[in-house]
Amino acid sequence: MNALFIDNLHKTYHGGHVALKGISLEVNKGDFFALLGPNGAGKSTTIGIICSLVNKTSGTVEVFNNNIDVDIQTAKSHIGLVPQEYNFNVFEPIEEILINQAGFYGISGNVARQRAEYYLKKLELWDKRRQIPKELSGGMKRRLMIARALVHQPDLLILDEPTAGVDIELRRTMWQFLRDINADGVTIILTTHYLEEAEMLCNNIAIINDGEIIENTSMKALLAKLNKETFVLYVDGNLERLPSSEDYALRCVDENTIEAEVIKGQSLNLLFEMLTRHKINILSMRNKSNRLEELYVALVNKT
Amino acid sequence: MTLYFVIFGKLIGSQISKIDGFEYIEYIVPGLILMSVITNSYANVVSSFFSAKFQRHIEELLISPTPNYIILIGFVAGGVLRGLVVGSVVTIVSFVFVDLQVHSITVTLLVLILTSILFSLAGFVNAIYARSFDDVAVIPSFILTPLTYLGGVFYTVSMLPEIWQSISLANPILYMVNAFRFGLLGVSDIDVTLAFTIVILFTVALFSFCLYLLNKGVGIRT
Numbered sequence: 001m002n003a004l005f006i007d008n009l010h011k012t013y014h015g016g017h018v019a020l021k022g023i024s025l026e027v028n029k030g031d032f033f034a035l036l037g038p039n040g041a042g043k044s045t046t047i048g049i050i051c052s053l054v055n056k057t058s059g060t061v062e063v064f065n066n067n068i069d070v071d072i073q074t075a076k077s078h079i080g081l082v083p084q085e086y087n088f089n090v091f092e093p094i095e096e097i098l099i100n101q102a103g104f105y106g107i108s109g110n111v112a113r114q115r116a117e118y119y120l121k122k123l124e125l126w127d128k129r130r131q132i133p134k135e136l137s138g139g140m141k142r143r144l145m146i147a148r149a150l151v152h153q154p155d156l157l158i159l160d161e162p163t164a165g166v167d168i169e170l171r172r173t174m175w176q177f178l179r180d181i182n183a184d185g186v187t188i189i190l191t192t193h194y195l196e197e198a199e200m201l202c203n204n205i206a207i208i209n210d211g212e213i214i215e216n217t218s219m220k221a222l223l224a225k226l227n228k229e230t231f232v233l234y235v236d237g238n239l240e241r242l243p244s245s246e247d248y249a250l251r252c253v254d255e256n257t258i259e260a261e262v263i264k265g266q267s268l269n270l271l272f273e274m275l276t277r278h279k280i281n282i283l284s285m286r287n288k289s290n291r292l293e294e295l296y297v298a299l300v301n302k303t
Numbered sequence: 304m305t306l307y308f309v310i311f312g313k314l315i316g317s318q319i320s321k322i323d324g325f326e327y328i329e330y331i332v333p334g335l336i337l338m339s340v341i342t343n344s345y346a347n348v349v350s351s352f353f354s355a356k357f358q359r360h361i362e363e364l365l366i367s368p369t370p371n372y373i374i375l376i377g378f379v380a381g382g383v384l385r386g387l388v389v390g391s392v393v394t395i396v397s398f399v400f401v402d403l404q405v406h407s408i409t410v411t412l413l414v415l416i417l418t419s420i421l422f423s424l425a426g427f428v429n430a431i432y433a434r435s436f437d438d439v440a441v442i443p444s445f446i447l448t449p450l451t452y453l454g455g456v457f458y459t460v461s462m463l464p465e466i467w468q469s470i471s472l473a474n475p476i477l478y479m480v481n482a483f484r485f486g487l488l489g490v491s492d493i494d495v496t497l498a499f500t501i502v503i504l505f506t507v508a509l510f511s512f513c514l515y516l517l518n519k520g521v522g523i524r525t
Contacts, residue, residue, distance in 0.1 A: 048525070051365075051366045052366065054524060054525050055519075055524050055525070073368040076366060076368040077368040081362075081366050087359035087360050087362050087363070088358070089355070089358060089363075100363070101367070104363060104364055104367035104368075104369045105367055106368070152367075
């Protein structure tokens with residue numbers, strides 16, 4: 001079953017800006033789906049249309065088989081949205097924000113209070129429940145938006161850059177939380193500019209650029225397209241000169257650092273053996289850039 | 304509002320002869336009560352809906368399955384409640400100055416409720432189209448207040464030259480003020496049935512228009 005089905009979706013804003021040029025997309029139930037693209041590519045417009053914050057020009061959108069043109073209320077009842085920008089009532093205590101949000105979905109006061117308590121505790125905001133949003137830190141506000149999006153227990157959670165501006169420790173906590181709710185059966189669509197986040201969390205991916213889908217596949221299939229990887233090797237002692245190699249493109253960054261390009265299928269063991277033969281002792285290594293990032297940049301630049 | 308009673312009712316009113324058999328201060332009380340209902344119902348909805356748009360927490364409602372007519376009724380209910388509360392307070396204040404008798408409680412309450420609904424809806428339209436805080440202030444300052452003052456709050460239209468009497472008939476507030484005055488004092492410049500018909504027609508038309516704007520997403524969806 002599709003959690004989300006989009007067919008030939010077009011959006012032209014007043015003034016003539018074409019944001020979406022007929023995109024089509026399917027997200028399976030239970031999926032953790034990445035929707036990536038540069039700024040202004042059309043990600044937020046797509047999300048806005050799915051959540052009825054933006055009017056589409058033409059095309060079809062179905063949420064759990066409910067066409068938004070036919071039964072918008074049922075379609076909306078399945079969705080939870082964590083928007084890119086904070087959009088709280090600044091005068092409302094955070095517990096009330098959650099209770100009211102539940103009320104908008106027809107959830108009774110008692111159940112709403114229980115759920116507000118559950119999600120505020122789960123996201124470590126219970127102690128702040130009487131405070132208003134402007135008294136919270138940036139990370140707390142992000143967590144509050146996630147709690148608010150979950151309070152009606154949606155089947156499809158859409159996260160529009162949920163970890164933007166969040167410190168790494170909190171980001172990791174949020175990743176684990178998202179993995180847990182996905183494991184509980186919630187379909188998640190994630191947009192982010194942190195590509196390692198998408199690579200780590202998502203099993204399917206679509207890349208949108210200039211209003212068009214330029215890639216739509218599984219994360220595994222996409223990463224398999226990577227033809228070469230660049231590794232940064234940190235070596236012991238002062239490197240006087242690089243060994244010449246026909247198999248690997250090596251570059252000396254400084255006296256302790258080498259960059260090595262490894263073509264798909266080449267063995268890293270052979271590279272290490274060659275360097276060992278030249279008495280170069282490798283202390284540590286890392287990818288020069290995230291694998292998804294390399295592919296993403298190549299794809300976006302190609303179009 | 305107390306200043307209106309003191310200045311227009313006591314100080315100036317004492318120099319004016321009776322109108323339709325009532326002291327001037329008694330004559331203007333219904334208009335003053337209704338004026339407070341109009342301005343407060345309008346202000347409540349225009350400020351709360353525009354503020355929700357401005358802070359973007361209107362999105363909480365828009366992404367939810369709450370039907371648009373419920374959203375509209377919710378905002379209007381807030382405006383009506385504030386209008387009625389303020390109207391009640393002004394009525395209590397008026398007891399200090401006049402011994403108010405109610406001619407028809409049914410007409411009085413119906414006009415109060417219909418007027419507050421109508422101006423809550425008008426405030427909603429203003430908020431939908433408003434793009435800045437200036438837009439929120441322009442309509443009350445330049446349209447609502449003049450229409451209220453020219454709606455027979457402080458005078459009977461029979462005092463006006465004939466041409467201005469005809470022009471006044473195009474002002475919907477005139478019908479509300481006179482219907483309300485009929486409810487409290489039993490006198491009116493306008494036929495009360497006609498006044499109710501016009502107010503109800505305006506209310507239905509504005510409700511339909513607001514719903515149309517919400518369904519189209521005017522001012523709230525791109």
